[in-house]
Amino acid sequence: MLLLAVACEDQNSSPDRRASREGLIEGTGTITQAYPGFGGYLINGDDGEIYAPLDLPEEFQVEGRRVWFSAIEVTLGEVGIPEAPRLVSIVEIRTLPTEKG
Numbered sequence: 001m002l003l004l005a006v007a008c009e010d011q012n013s014s015p016d017r018r019a020s021r022e023g024l025i026e027g028t029g030t031i032t033q034a035y036p037g038f039g040g041y042l043i044n045g046d047d048g049e050i051y052a053p054l055d056l057p058e059e060f061q062v063e064g065r066r067v068w069f070s071a072i073e074v075t076l077g078e079v080g081i082p083e084a085p086r087l088v089s090i091v092e093i094r095t096l097p098t099e100k101g
Contacts, residue, residue: 024070025051025088028096031065042085043069052085057093066096 027045034040034052041061043051054074060067071088 023072024091025073025086026068026070028066028068031056031060031062031067033063043067050085051088053088053090055090057090060093060095066098067093068096069093 027047027049029043029045029047029051032042032044034042041053041056043053043056045051051069051071053069053071070091070093072091074087074089076087
């Protein structure tokens with residue numbers, strides 16, 4: 001019985017990290033703190049979008065860090081909020097080399 005519950009929970013987890021590459025977002029951007037002093041981080045995408053990762057690894061929670069990322073968009077139903085960051089679940093993230101100049 002417990003095994004069945006775990007299997008069902010895994011299949012119903014959201015977002016599904018086994019999703020096809022069709023729904024994958026890939027890009028580069030800069031990590032910023034959403035609310036300085038209170039936590040929460042965003043990725044200001046070089047594409048002009050703002051992404052709100054729900055699961056940004058702690059080692060990437062650094063103001064100003066340049067990153068490449070792939071993520072799956074998380075939807076919370078049909079309601080959308082204009083100008084709100086896009087909620088995403090990180091699939092892969094890497095630090096980009098810093099520019100020297």
